[in-house]
Amino acid sequence: xxxxxxxxxxxxESIKVSGSLWIESNGQPFFGPGPVELLERIEATGSISMAxxxxxxxxxxxxxxxxxxxxxxxxxxVIPQAGGEKGGGxxxxxxxxxxxQYHRQMRERFASFLEAETARLKK
Amino acid sequence: xxxxxxxxxxxxESIKVSGSLWIESNGQPFFGPGPVELLERIEATGSISMAxxxxxxxxxxxxxxxxxxxxxxxxxxVIPQAGGEKGGGxxxxxxxxxxxQYHRQMRERFASFLEAETARLKK
DNA sequence: AATCGTTATATCTTTGAAAATATAACGATA
DNA sequence: TATCGTTATATTTTCAAAGATATAACGATT
Numbered sequence: 001x002x003x004x005x006x007x008x009x010x011x012x013e014s015i016k017v018s019g020s021l022w023i024e025s026n027g028q029p030f031f032g033p034g035p036v037e038l039l040e041r042i043e044a045t046g047s048i049s050m051a052x053x054x055x056x057x058x059x060x061x062x063x064x065x066x067x068x069x070x071x072x073x074x075x076x077x078v079i080p081q082a083g084g085e086k087g088g089g090x091x092x093x094x095x096x097x098x099x100x101q102y103h104r105q106m107r108e109r110f111a112s113f114l115e116a117e118t119a120r121l122k123k
Numbered sequence: 124x125x126x127x128x129x130x131x132x133x134x135x136e137s138i139k140v141s142g143s144l145w146i147e148s149n150g151q152p153f154f155g156p157g158p159v160e161l162l163e164r165i166e167a168t169g170s171i172s173m174a175x176x177x178x179x180x181x182x183x184x185x186x187x188x189x190x191x192x193x194x195x196x197x198x199x200x201v202i203p204q205a206g207g208e209k210g211g212g213x214x215x216x217x218x219x220x221x222x223x224q225y226h227r228q229m230r231e232r233f234a235s236f237l238e239a240e241t242a243r244l245k246k
Numbered sequence: 247a248a249t250c251g252t253t254a255t256a257t258c259t260t261t262g263a264a265a266a267t268a269t270a271a272c273g274a275t276a
Numbered sequence: 277t278a279t280c281g282t283t284a285t286a287t288t289t290t291c292a293a294a295g296a297t298a299t300a301a302c303g304a305t306t
Contacts, residue, residue, distance in 0.1 A: 005225050008218045010197050011148055017229070018152065019144040023244070026137050049282065058265060063284070074133050080283060083272030087281025095131045102128050106140070106240060113236050117229060121146070172252065181295060186254070203253060206302030210251025 001123045017117035021110045023103075030072045035065050036103050039096050042066075042078060046089045066090075124246045140240035144233045146226075153195045158188050159226050162219050165189075165201060169212045189213075 006012035022032035034057075041051035052062035070076040077096035081088045129135035145155035164174035175185035193199040200219035204211045 005221065008197055008221065009148060010195055014149050016147050017144065018147045019142055019233070021140065021142040021240075024139050024141045025132060025134055029141065047282070059283090060266095060285085061264080067284095072133055074131055081273085082283035083280095084274045084282085085280090086274090087279095088272070088274090088283060089281090090283080098128065098131065102244075109240070110142070110236075113233075117144075117232070121225075170252070182253090183255090183296095184294080190254095204303080205253035206250095207252085207304045208250090209304090210249095211253060211302070211304090212251090213253080 004122055006122050012122075015118075015121060017114050017121060019110070019114060021107065025072045030068060031099065031103065033107075035069060036100055038062055038065055039069075039077065039092055039100055042090055043092045043096070046091065048078070048080065048090050127245055129245050135245075138241075138244060140237050140244060142233070142237060144230065148195050153191060154222065154226065156230075158192060159223055161185055161188055162192075162200065162215055162223055165213055166215045166219070169214065171201070171203065171213050 006015055009015055020032070022029045024030065037055060038051055038057070041054050042048055045051050045054070048062050048066060049059050052059045055062070066078045066080070070078060073095060075093065075095055077093055077099065078090050079093060080090045129138055132138055143155070145152045147153065160178060161174055161180070164177050165171055168174050168177070171185050171189060172182050175182045178185075189201045189203070193201060196218060198216065198218055200216055200222065201213050202216060203213045
């Protein structure tokens with residue numbers, strides 16, 4: 001529409017509003033898109049190392065994410081076991097499932113917000 | 124409230140939803156909080172180098188931001204003059220003012236969204 | 247033409263984060 | 277007790293982004 005922001009851009013059709021969303025605790029981010037996917041893959045594979053490999057993330061980083069998550073929660077979201085049959089593994093707790101679900105819903109609302117902002121930009 | 128996400132966190136009172144917002148063109152971010160502040164300071168000081176210094180940003184980076192902005196717009200947002208009285212300087216165009224205003228309003232709406240999400244988290 | 251502080255650009259250096267590598271500890275199973 | 281693949285942790289290496297530095301070009305004013 002006349003008078004919109006897109007009018008003053010060189011490539012009006014390729015424009016959109018984008019963003020990122022996360023949950024902070026103690027002033028620092030602890031639960032964004034990365035940890036969500038990691039938890040989901042730990043649930044699927046039963047292993048931190050396999051989940052990390054699937055995401056092409058170093059085991060170290062994955063382990064740090066898990067550790068940080070557990071530290072912020074009243075009860076752990078991942079139960080790791082070093083040693084045992086097949087060398088060990090990790091399982092996620094009901095709290096983790098709850099977190100994942102919540103984040104997914106939140107992201108849907110955020111996606112709507114972004115779409116609305118992108119639409120607004122053009123009119 | 125019982126059953127909320129905050130119940131399963133170690134520090135429920137310090138939790139909040141946070142995020143970042145920007146405008147993309149051609150798939151890459153070109154207008155976020157940094158450029159906004161830079162444009163505002165160029166307007167105030169009449170100089171890219173002074174604006175950069177105020178933000179403790181290298182002149183190089185500031186110049187790159189300005190260049191990138193100008194490249195994405197149908198008409199430049201910053202008019203630079205090398206040489207002249209006092210060595211030169213830069214002014215911003217009405218298009219720049221429009222962009223700044225729009226981004227400010229957008230950020231206010233985003234702040235409301237984040238507050239609503241933070242509130243939702245706790246109930 | 248000499249001066250000024252700025253814009254414009256190239257090049258070198260730093261440095262901090264990510265990745266890669268290595269190694270130890272673990273515990274059920276056979 | 278030997279094996280397995282995992283968790284747990286430290287150390288080293290790599291690499292790209294940021295920063296620092298240097299230099300040229302610019303043009304109104306004097």
